[in-house]
Amino acid sequence: MLIRPMRDDDIGAARALTHEALQRSRAATRPAALPAPPSGPPAPDWSGRWERRAKHLLRHDAEGCWVAEIETDGGSGEVIGVAMSLRREKLWGLSAFFVHPRAQGAGVGTALLDAALGYSQGCLRGIVISTADPRAARRYRLAGFTLHPTIRVAGTVDRSALPVVDGVRTGGPGDQDLCDSVDRRVRGAAHGVDHEFLCAEYGLLVSDTFTGSGYCFVDSSGSPVQLAATNRKIAQRLLWAALAVSPEGADVRIDYLTADQEWAVDVALAAGLSLRTEGYLCLRHLRPPAPYLPSGAFL
Ligand SMILES: CC(C)(COP(=O)(O)OP(=O)(O)OC[C@H]1O[C@@H](n2cnc3c(N)ncnc32)[C@H](O)[C@@H]1OP(=O)(O)O)[C@@H](O)C(=O)NCCC(=O)NCCS
Numbered sequence: 001m002l003i004r005p006m007r008d009d010d011i012g013a014a015r016a017l018t019h020e021a022l023q024r025s026r027a028a029t030r031p032a033a034l035p036a037p038p039s040g041p042p043a044p045d046w047s048g049r050w051e052r053r054a055k056h057l058l059r060h061d062a063e064g065c066w067v068a069e070i071e072t073d074g075g076s077g078e079v080i081g082v083a084m085s086l087r088r089e090k091l092w093g094l095s096a097f098f099v100h101p102r103a104q105g106a107g108v109g110t111a112l113l114d115a116a117l118g119y120s121q122g123c124l125r126g127i128v129i130s131t132a133d134p135r136a137a138r139r140y141r142l143a144g145f146t147l148h149p150t151i152r153v154a155g156t157v158d159r160s161a162l163p164v165v166d167g168v169r170t171g172g173p174g175d176q177d178l179c180d181s182v183d184r185r186v187r188g189a190a191h192g193v194d195h196e197f198l199c200a201e202y203g204l205l206v207s208d209t210f211t212g213s214g215y216c217f218v219d220s221s222g223s224p225v226q227l228a229a230t231n232r233k234i235a236q237r238l239l240w241a242a243l244a245v246s247p248e249g250a251d252v253r254i255d256y257l258t259a260d261q262e263w264a265v266d267v268a269l270a271a272g273l274s275l276r277t278e279g280y281l282c283l284r285h286l287r288p289p290a291p292y293l294p295s296g297a298f299l
Pocket of ligand 1: 096107134142
């Protein structure tokens with residue numbers, strides 16, 4: 001097996017193995033009360049966005065992106081694992097970490113993670129979002145991360161519970177400085193170029209008042225993708241405004257909440273959504289940022 005830097009022409013194979021690994025892992029760790037995840041080929045919007053995200057990371061963090069390759073019987077190489085990481089102002093984050101189900105449990109993940117962690121040199125602080133996979137959690141703890149169990153929220157929004165929200169407007173590319181400055185206050189590092197990506201892919205809600213400021217990227221289902229605010233009141237307003245985007249009957253998710261995000265848990269419960277636990281927010285030399293909802297891709 002060879003661990004080597006990822007290239008643009010690895011993106012398709014890395015996306016395909018990620019889909020396989022995710023499907024297998026969701027089926028294995030799903031609580032009995034939840035419906036099985038959809039099987040079959042990935043939705044085109046998931047694939048397209050995954051590939052654009054990989055391209056973005058290769059452009060800005062080439063040294064943080066690695067693949068594992070084996071030689072096939074025909075003598076060509078086959079990509080069987082991927083780890084993509086990023087560095088933003090002295091904060092290192094792991095954006096993707098997957099091994100094809102066929103190759104799992106044989107040391108590939110450990111070798112890939114070691115390569116990606118090499119890119120964290122000079123960054124004391126780190127952030128990773130872990131699935132419930134015990135192999136992932138083991139490697140993160142052994143790399144010095146504290147594991148904070150996370151709550152996942154899902155359901156359809158009770159529209160009769162939506163309050164009137166003021167002080168929130170639609171944002172755009174011109175709000176990047178505001179987003180970066182909120183990031184620095186809340187998690188000690190701006191997202192920088194990732195805001196450009198998020199702005200191109202998702203809707204942006206912004207609140208900028210005398211009492212504080214914040215932002216929330218939201219997808220077409222009304223699910224917040226990433227949210228940061230300088231106080232809980234603004235964070236709650238932004239979250240309500242995101243949930244209000246949700247079309248009637250749409251499945252909404254709010255992911256990766258630690259116990260530090262009770263402001264979000266309270267909004268979720270008031271909106272009629274339900275809670276369960278899954279996975280960890282893994283932090284190194286960093287207290288859980290709050291009020292904050294990290295994104296899986298840019299953390
Ligand atoms: C998580 C994942 C990337 C790890 O890759 P892998 O190649 O399977 O992992 P490895 O074989 O290198 O094992 C990792 C560690 O877990 C240990 N391990 C193996 N099976 C285990 C089990 N059932 N329970 C606990 N630990 C286990 C290994 O011994 C190893 O620890 P060590 O290096 O200290 O010996 C891979 O399993 C995967 O893609 N899982 C599904 C998707 C996922 O959850 N990705 C993580 C995203 S955060």
